[in-house]
Amino acid sequence: MATQRKSVKKETAKHNGSEIQPAKGKLGIMIPGMGAVATTFVAGVEAVRKGLAKPIGSVTQMGTIRLGKRTDARSPKVKEFVPLATLNDLVFTGWDIFEDDMHAAATKAGVLDREMLDEIKPFLSSIKPQKAVFDRNYVKKIDGPNVKKGKTKMDLAEQVRDDIRNFGKTSGASRLVTIWCGSTETFIQPSAAHQSLKAFEKALRENDENIAPSMIYAYASLMEGVPFANGAPNLTVDLPVMQELSRKNEAPICGKDFKTGQTLMKTILAPGFKARLLGLNGWFSTNILGNRDGEVLDDPGSFKTKEESKLSVLEHILQPDLYPDLYGKFYHKVRINYYPPRGDNKEGWDNIDIFGWLGYPMQIKVDFLCRDSILAAPIVLDLVLFLDLAKRSSELRGKGIQEWLSFFFKSPMTAPGLYPEHDLFIQSMKLKNTLRHLKGEEMITHLGLEYYD
Numbered sequence: 509m510a511t512q513r514k515s516v517k518k519e520t521a522k523h524n525g526s527e528i529q530p531a532k533g534k535l536g537i538m539i540p541g542m543g544a545v546a547t548t549f550v551a552g553v554e555a556v557r558k559g560l561a562k563p564i565g566s567v568t569q570m571g572t573i574r575l576g577k578r579t580d581a582r583s584p585k586v587k588e589f590v591p592l593a594t595l596n597d598l599v600f601t602g603w604d605i606f607e608d609d610m611h612a613a614a615t616k617a618g619v620l621d622r623e624m625l626d627e628i629k630p631f632l633s634s635i636k637p638q639k640a641v642f643d644r645n646y647v648k649k650i651d652g653p654n655v656k657k658g659k660t661k662m663d664l665a666e667q668v669r670d671d672i673r674n675f676g677k678t679s680g681a682s683r684l685v686t687i688w689c690g691s692t693e694t695f696i697q698p699s700a701a702h703q704s705l706k707a708f709e710k711a712l713r714e715n716d717e718n719i720a721p722s723m724i725y726a727y728a729s730l731m732e733g734v735p736f737a738n739g740a741p742n743l744t745v746d747l748p749v750m751q752e753l754s755r756k757n758e759a760p761i762c763g764k765d766f767k768t769g770q771t772l773m774k775t776i777l778a779p780g781f782k783a784r785l786l787g788l789n790g791w792f793s794t795n796i797l798g799n800r801d802g803e804v805l806d807d808p809g810s811f812k813t814k815e816e817s818k819l820s821v822l823e824h825i826l827q828p829d830l831y832p833d834l835y836g837k838f839y840h841k842v843r844i845n846y847y848p849p850r851g852d853n854k855e856g857w858d859n860i861d862i863f864g865w866l867g868y869p870m871q872i873k874v875d876f877l878c879r880d881s882i883l884a885a886p887i888v889l890d891l892v893l894f895l896d897l898a899k900r901s902s903e904l905r906g907k908g909i910q911e912w913l914s915f916f917f918k919s920p921m922t923a924p925g926l927y928p929e930h931d932l933f934i935q936s937m938k939l940k941n942t943l944r945h946l947k948g949e950e951m952i953t954h955l956g957l958e959y960y961d
């Protein structure tokens with residue numbers, strides 16, 4: 509052990525007083541919710557490992573980062589610039605209320621072609637769901653048999669902690685990360701039970717209804733010092749207790765709600781309108797989708813959770829307080845319609861009523877025939893790799909919320925009192941500048957006057 513510690517110390521990169529430990533050994537990915545997104549992610553990682561496809565859409569795998577001046581011609585790949593786990597280092601487990609292994613679940617989700625899934629069948633079939641912490645009061649539209657039993661929510665949390673420790677041992681992983689890819693839970697507001705670790709643990713023992721299953725996974729992970737990302741719009745880690753636990757146990761957290769589909773489009777288009785000072789009268793968004801996520805969102809409670817997450821985006825990007833003439837009165841509506849024939853291949857329409865010079869109106873129509881899980885899978889990959897990086901960084905691991913990962917979320921978590929940054933381009937710059945900072949490289953300001961001296 510002593511020699512191991514010594515060698516780690518020697519290899520640890522030190523910049524600006526901050527250190528990043530190397531990504532040695534396997535990284536265990538633990539996923540509550542083995543549905544469309546989770547299976548598309550895991551199958552995709554294996555397909556890329558086998559050379560069957562490319563990791564399109566992944567910042568860590570395909571992205572580059574410019575360093576220094578434009579004339580320096582230094583633009584390494586992100587994965588070569590910061591020490592990340594490689595795809596070959598990843599091992600997986602998950603929990604679900606259904607007993608299907610990952611091959612069966614991926615086949616049912618119907619996102620990836622049969623032929624591709626069959627080429628990686630032995631690998632996918634080997635990943636079987638552990639029994640879930642589940643309660644229909646929080647997700648009304650589904651029910652399944654693969655569920656843990658326990659007298660109190662604390663008992664259930666202990667069982668998840670056991671699962672985590674067992675996976676750590678049996679997988680041989682040296683580090684772990686949890687990412688919630690489970691269904692969207694019903695709308696819950698923060699309450700007294702969520703304000704401190706003491707209150708939360710008391711509430712766990714008393715089966716308080718304010719504690720949803722996703723919070724139990726989050727608590728268990730953070731108690732084990734394991735970073736946690738939240739891919740759904742549920743509160744989950746967006747609570748004082750989780751922030752306290754995250755900082756205390758140096759287990760970074762981030763969330764919430766993967767930024768895909770229509771909201772991705774919104775955060776690409778709206779910053780453009782604002783940059784050009786074009787006004788907005790209204791933005792009507794509607795979707796049809798027919799996967800299980802769509803079915804869950806057909807329940808008003810789950811939809812409300814999603815709606816809150818989707819609606820906040822424009823307000824924050826357009827800043828009506830600063831631009832009352834342009835954005836003081838816009839009408840924003842978001843609908844999601846469950847329509848089974850489409851499966852995972854969602855269609856999202858946007859009607860955008862903008863106005864220009866002297867108030868003259870114009871319209872923009874967007875019809876995005878997207879594939880939800882195809883857009884979400886690379887986000888899952890990037891998040892687990894970056895959260896693991898954060899855990900190995902002396903500067904980031906104790907900070908709790910990793911706001912630099914806002915890029916990947918519809919409702920980015922921030923420190924209390926800070927408004928979230930929704931503009932995709934600001935988020936991208938924030939992410940890359942954080943990586944530059946961690947490695948002691950200059951921030952890029954795009955000033956560029958020196959080229960004309």
Ligand SMILES: NC(=O)c1ccc[n+]([C@@H]2O[C@H](COP(=O)([O-])OP(=O)(O)OC[C@H]3O[C@@H](n4cnc5c(N)ncnc54)[C@H](O)[C@@H]3O)[C@@H](O)[C@H]2O)c1
Nearest residue numbers: 541543544545604640690691692721740766768800801880
């Ligand atoms: N696909 C996207 O683009 C996208 C974007 C943003 C957010 N999300 C969110 O990601 C989540 C997953 O999406 P999906 O399309 O894979 O949905 P899905 O319905 O295919 O998969 C969710 C899985 O979670 C399981 N589950 C539910 N509660 C659970 C619990 N308590 N413990 C363990 N498993 C549980 C369900 O049985 C199901 O298999 C949803 O909350 C969705 O809203 C998806």
